Amino acid sequence: MALATTILATVITITSSAAAHHVGSYVPRDNAVTTNFKQIKFSVQAKRFDVALQLFESGAVRAEMRAQAAVLPAGLEEATRAALREGDGLEVERRLMIFFAALARDLAVEADRQLGEPGVTPETRAATGRKFLEAIWRYYNLVDFAVAMRDSKSSVAVRLAFDEAEGYVKPAAGSAAPDDPAKARQPIQRIAQVLSTLIETSSTSARRSS
Amino acid sequence: MSVVANASVWRLPPRWVLLVALLSIACAEIGGAAMARFKVELARWARDRMLARPAVHGLVGVRDVDERILDEALVKFDAGLRLFHMHAEGMGLVIIATTMVATTMAQSVAVRRTITALLTTGGAGYPVGYLLWSALIPSYGPDGAKTIAEWLVWVPFGSATIAALWWLVGLVALRMLRPEK
Numbered sequence: 001m002a003l004a005t006t007i008l009a010t011v012i013t014i015t016s017s018a019a020a021h022h023v024g025s026y027v028p029r030d031n032a033v034t035t036n037f038k039q040i041k042f043s044v045q046a047k048r049f050d051v052a053l054q055l056f057e058s059g060a061v062r063a064e065m066r067a068q069a070a071v072l073p074a075g076l077e078e079a080t081r082a083a084l085r086e087g088d089g090l091e092v093e094r095r096l097m098i099f100f101a102a103l104a105r106d107l108a109v110e111a112d113r114q115l116g117e118p119g120v121t122p123e124t125r126a127a128t129g130r131k132f133l134e135a136i137w138r139y140y141n142l143v144d145f146a147v148a149m150r151d152s153k154s155s156v157a158v159r160l161a162f163d164e165a166e167g168y169v170k171p172a173a174g175s176a177a178p179d180d181p182a183k184a185r186q187p188i189q190r191i192a193q194v195l196s197t198l199i200e201t202s203s204t205s206a207r208r209s210s
Numbered sequence: 211m212s213v214v215a216n217a218s219v220w221r222l223p224p225r226w227v228l229l230v231a232l233l234s235i236a237c238a239e240i241g242g243a244a245m246a247r248f249k250v251e252l253a254r255w256a257r258d259r260m261l262a263r264p265a266v267h268g269l270v271g272v273r274d275v276d277e278r279i280l281d282e283a284l285v286k287f288d289a290g291l292r293l294f295h296m297h298a299e300g301m302g303l304v305i306i307a308t309t310m311v312a313t314t315m316a317q318s319v320a321v322r323r324t325i326t327a328l329l330t331t332g333g334a335g336y337p338v339g340y341l342l343w344s345a346l347i348p349s350y351g352p353d354g355a356k357t358i359a360e361w362l363v364w365v366p367f368g369s370a371t372i373a374a375l376w377w378l379v380g381l382v383a384l385r386m387l388r389p390e391k
Contacts, residue, residue: 124268
């Protein structure tokens with residue numbers, strides 16, 4: 001009886017053991033830019049503009065603005081600094097929204113380019129698409145509320161395009177590669193277009209109001 | 211040949227078993243100390259190896275995407291070392307405790323030796339899987355390394371431990387139902 005119990009328990013345990021090893025879990029962390037953005041945002045919400053300015057001057061957001069100056073609307077860094085000095089929370093939010101929309105747009109443009117490269121297997125293409133979409137969302141998600149408050153149509157358009165793109169690169173049933181992950185290019189292009197327009201209109205309206 | 215064990219007296223397992231168990235604990239301590247002392251060097255080594263194998267890790271050449279991938283692999287690389295440290299410590303004690311039960315309760319020499327061998331090899335080998343997983347992550351990625359560690363170490367050594375433990379459970383239950391005369 002003991003032997004039978006042992007064999008039964010062993011068979012049940014061993015057959016399910018292959019995927020049962022505890023290897024921990026990974027929770028994606030904020031990078032330096034998103035961390036600094038949150039610090040600035042919370043300081044602005046608490047109306048501590050002096051702290052927000054200090055965090056901006058010494059943080060990764062400003063460093064990234066300088067690194068990406070060539071592809072960002074002209075004068076974004078100075079305008080953000082000026083808004084912080086004046087204690088204009090809405091204007092700070094708008095400038096940061098433009099910055100993160102630009103980061104997300106550039107990622108969408110690069111994703112579209114890489115997904116269009118010939119000679120790539122569907123598995124690799126789908127994996128690349130998923131990684132880019134994750135990176136795009138990490139940035140866009142930070143400012144989606146600010147986008148929705150100013151231009152709800154753009155917010156909805158980005159979200160819909162994002163969902164559609166995710167559907168094309170998501171693994172099919174049984175972890176098989178999706179049929180045609182290159183289809184994700186179309187919604188990703190739409191994300192880039194919508195964000196480009198948003199950046200343009202927001203920068204223009206920001207200039208007009210300043 | 212069978213030996214009538216007096217269950218009221220705890221018997222020590224063979225010395226080689228104690229040596230293996232203590233070696234496992236000693237390796238865990240060395241691993242833990244090395245992990246703390248060489249944390250930066252280990253992370254740098256792993257990162258360099260991962261950057262040298264962009265295709266394995268699915269790096270796309272865009273910092274905002276790649277940093278997340280590298281971060282996940284480095285977190286798992288570190289987790290593997292930590293899990294080796296903890297499992298090797300714990301399994302060392304498990305080996306001592308369970309082989310002591312086997313030595314005391316198993317009457318048949320063959321059964322006693324088999325259970326002891328399974329518990330010792332399984333218990334000492336299983337934690338090495340975490341070390342192997344961690345060491346292979348930079349070259350094969352977290353999932354590829356996990357598959358190798360799983361089939362080379364975790365499944366065989368883990369199964370040996372599980373089988374021996376259930377065998378021991380059965381033996382103890384049997385001794386309760388049919389007490390020694």
